[in-house]
Amino acid sequence: MIARSLDEALAPIADGCVLAVAREQSGVAMAATRALIRRGIKRLHVVALPTSSLQADLLIGAGAIDTIETSAVSLGEFGPAPCFTAAVRAGSIRMKDATCPALHAAFQAAEKGVPFMPLRGLIGSDLLVHRPDWKVIDNPFGEDDPIVLLPAIKPDVALFHAPLADRVGNVWVGRDRELAMMAHAAVKTVVTVEKIQDKNLFDDPWLAAGALGAFYVDRVALAPRGAWPLALADHYPADAAHLAEYARMAQTTEGFAAYLDRHVLAQRVLTSP
């Protein structure tokens, strides 16, 4: 369904839920993230598919995350993610270190409705030492061939930003197919979009090939420039000046609080399109 407001669309994202979010290149719902912080969301278990940048750092700094499972959190060209780094060092969040293909595989398991997925690599990595939920078995079809099994990740809610939706709630993701995978794996899916068109996406075979059916999508909200200050590939680039400012301000608790006041909390009146 098309929500009347961003806040209404975000209602399924409750305190303490397991929330899957997209990697920086493929559609991060930043407007939605700011709205969640304004709502005062707490105790999230965030799973980043497979990495995160500003989104995770902002949520951590705002005290919204208890646990994060990810292969990395960094601001890329703008350096380390300050709140993430400080929180891990202080032990104030629970970090489940992963590797990118392990997250993809665990979501694929949930997509298929199977309990686990095997993955090569990992044996001899200290990641495995710190992940008691990952198990090594001997390949039952081979001989003396150890292989790692990863439990399926079935998030409560998947949240991402996409370029386009239609009135019935079909969403166009193009070649960022992991967004479809997130939706297939999750119990519920919330999507913000740049634009909502009247014509059904499935009426156009070219668009249908890159579409995610409304069947998998619980709420869609219009959020123009909803990935800002991150990029939405093929639509707009990252706001480099803003990200540099964030990287600088978030170095200190006071600076982060000032950023939050200015760019997140003060925007309350502007939320409804």
Add this chain to the structure above:
Amino acid sequence: MSVQGLRQEELLADVIAGLIGRARHVAVGAASPIPAAAALLARERGNGQPYVSLLGSRRQTFFTDGGRELFDCAGQGRIDVFFLSGGQIDGQGNINLVGTGDYEKPQVRFPGSFGSAYLYYVVPKVILFRLEHTRRTLVEKVDFISAPGTSADNVYRPGGPIALVTNRCLFTFDRARRRFRLTSVHPGHTQAEVAENTGFAFDSPEDMPQTPAPSAETLHVLRTVVAPQLVEVYPRFAAEVFGAVPGAATPG
């Protein structure tokens, strides 16, 4: 920016392009502008071969099935060359992308392991790249193994490190001996300086070769053909190193 003089980035891109050699498919991960330049240089030299997949690019990639396609491709052996780095790299080729000190209470926390704990095992030629060559980064033993340099015989491991490129030198990795060998020292650097700044033991030849400077033709290709293709993913790098600006990009 200096277009006349040789830049360190150009020397390193040339060294890495040489290491890539003949390959069908080279993939480059996040935050790797010099390896990206090297992969594109190798493609220019090979008249369109190898295929190059730059993570984060919409143009320099043929992937259409989401983030997993890169890893599925690698798992099948369809990626020949990849690049990894580390906050720490040790003498056995182990890399650490997680942090220093105790895992639960780290002194320094790095971003995380990305795809290393998988790609290091399945990509035949992994080129380690770490610009900062100091005892802080090149250590005797890493504090956390994101991905090991070598594995036990019964572990599925068609891939692993072949070399380590730094701002001072080129090491090649001997998988059987689980050890690096100093292969060449870059112009302006010395073998003694490499030894002084390396935290692990390594083999050295008696006659120490110097890394050859790129040819005039290589520099020309890097500056006029490769640089514009880097603007999409690495605008800052392309501008600082090559003076390339957005809008000047040619179709890749």
